[in-house]
Amino acid sequence: MATMDDLKKTVEEGVSLAREGVAYAVERAEDLSLHAAVRVRIFALRRRLERAYAELGENVYRLRSRGAEALADGGVKRQLKEITKLEKEIDASFAELERGTRPRAAAQRQTRTTAQRKTRATARSRTRQPKRGKPDRK
Numbered sequence: 001m002a003t004m005d006d007l008k009k010t011v012e013e014g015v016s017l018a019r020e021g022v023a024y025a026v027e028r029a030e031d032l033s034l035h036a037a038v039r040v041r042i043f044a045l046r047r048r049l050e051r052a053y054a055e056l057g058e059n060v061y062r063l064r065s066r067g068a069e070a071l072a073d074g075g076v077k078r079q080l081k082e083i084t085k086l087e088k089e090i091d092a093s094f095a096e097l098e099r100g101t102r103p104r105a106a107a108q109r110q111t112r113t114t115a116q117r118k119t120r121a122t123a124r125s126r127t128r129q130p131k132r133g134k135p136d137r138k
Helices: 002-065 074-099 103-110 114-127
Strands: none
16 A cells, blocks of 8 residues: 555655645736736836927927017926826836735745755655566566
8 A cells, every 4th residue: 555655645746846836827927917917017107208208398499489488388387297107107017026026925835845845856756667677577
């Protein structure tokens, strides 16, 4: 019966490793999707910023061509505030990318204990098949 117990233990360790692998894959997929979402948000913010710059330039040119003081215009001040806000949002999004989207998950991966690593190595070595040669005939 010892072989059945060994087999059961090996299967349980294999299932445990598979669960860990799936959990890691799910976690990594979540990290990558959050990263992609932040990149898409940055792209959209940059497009809005480009439009704001274009509108500001158009308004300043229009006002200056009429001889009006551009900074005295309420529309220009509003556009300057919008540009400042967009720049801050872009900076915050880049900071989010720099620090990582899920710092807690990365810390958990790094704190895997030596015992857990040894258990994984032992389970892998047990699942390897011995080399097959010619059977001994007697």
